[in-house]
Amino acid sequence: MKVLVTGAAGFIGMHTTKKLLDEGYNVIGLDNMNNYYDPKLKEYRLNLLTPYDNFNFIKMDLCDREGVAKLFENEKFDRVIHLAAQAGVRYSIEKPFEYTDSNITGFLTILEGCRNSEIDHLVYASSSSVYGMNKKVPFSEDDRVDEPVSLYAATKKANELMAKTYSHLYQLKTTGLRFFTVYGPAGRPDMAPWLFTEAMLKEKTINVFNNGNMKRDFTYIDDIVEGIFRIQNKHGSSATNSNIYNIGNSKSILLMDFISALEKHTGKKANKNFMSMQPGDVEQTYSDSTKLYDEVGYQPRVNVDEGVKSFVNWFLEYTKTTADGK
Template sequence: MKILVTGAAGFIGFHLSKRLCESGIEVVGIDNLNNYYDVQLKLDRLAILEPLESFRFIKLDLADREGMAQLFETEKFDRVIHLAAQAGVRHSLKAPFEYVDSNLTGMMSILEGCRHSKVQHLVFASSSSVYGMNESMPFTTDDNVDHPVSLYAASKKANELMAHSYAHLYGLPTTGLRFFTVYGPWGRPDMAYFLFTDAMLAGKPIKVFNHGKMRRDFTYIDDIVEGILRVADKVPQPNPDWASAAPSASKAPYKIYNIGNNEPEELGVFISTLEKHLGIEAEKEMLPMQAGDVPATAANIDDLVRDVGFSPSTTIDKGLGEFVKWYKSYYS
């Protein structure tokens, strides 16, 4: 089997590619290596992947229509796991066109490539941010997601709609995964836990938004990867009994899942756990909610458990402990 992993130099893409290669699966990884955060971190991830016998890296931008078409024509992928995107809720307030180029034009390149090369299964990354102004907890995949509060969230919602149209029109089996606050070793430096660690070790105050009253379904990277792998092996089938009140499935070969820890924690608890592993008490700068943010996220994963028999279970104590060990080693 040959799998395309987009965003292979990114946080989730790196861990997934490594796991696939260790299982003996041929992986072609692409990434444009943009400078949204430290490029050296991306290069260091690739330095671990590239010696692996079953991994090949190609530097390529999703918005390069000709390059993407050529990639699909040449490689003949069995499956595609599409993780590349312009990430970051707050950055979308500053650079909106980057989200159009990467998340919308890029998704179009993926869908067209999968369609013309008859890919067996497309799995793509969505986000818990699509739930937007939804106040019903926990979030279920049958909730309405028509009220995003950031352009990033809107672009992810658009990805789900684009994917469904291709599943319907061309019979392309497609599964979207709504990730909930992913963290762990080799993570993204723009994420709160990474910024907290940077600041605490430098003796600087940490910025705590919504006065620490945020609640998040923090999900450890190994659980995310396991969920992706299990879902990738379960190719969605058309559901002839589908009713429009259940938007996570369809009469087309299309499915949406949440992947979250199913145990949301208040930000203050997350910070105190990080303090314990760093051995440092943080100086906290309490701030109001930021534009584009939501006060809480929580994942209902009943359908994930039912369909693939998996439930994320890594505690934040274990997960943050692993992150701190990696951080100290990497930045030593």
């Protein structure tokens, strides 16, 4: 089984690729290694994958239509797991074209590659952000998602519509996975777990938006990866060409409780600067993952205390080994 994983040097991409490699899959990892955040972290992740004999890495931008088409033609993939995207809700307000390039044009090149190469199954990353200001909780795949509050969310909803269209026109089997606030070792430095941990260890102030009145369905990376792995296998034999699933912990945790867990495992008290809601943000995310459980028997196992402990331990080790340029 040969699988293409896009965004292989990213947070979710690296962990997913490692799972596939450990299971014996042949994986081609693709990433453009951009500088949205420090590329050294992407290189660190990539270094965890390169020792595998069944892994090959290709540096390429998904907007390179000819390059991507040639890659599909040459490699004859069985499946594609598309995790590459320009991430970050707040950054989409500052750099909107980065999102249309990566998340719309880039996704189209993947869809074209899949339909021209008769790919067995395309699994792609969507996001809980598509639910916008949805007041009904927990969020269900049956809820309306036509009122995004950020461009990032709009691009992810567009991806779902594009995939559905290709499934209808070309009988391409596609599965979109709506991830809920993923965290864990090797996570992104622009997200709260990293930002808060780094500031707390340096005894600096953390910015807490909406005066702390935020709730998130924090989902540990291992649980996300297990869901991806199971669904890429399961849907290949499904009679339905296009599906959407939530992947979340199905628990909506107060941001202040998450900060308390960080305080416990860092041994540092957080100095909090309470601020108003950021544009594009939402007050709550909360996943109903019943549909995924019914399909593949997947249910997250890692609670926030365990997950935060694992992240903090990794963060301490990573920052120690990268201090002073080492």
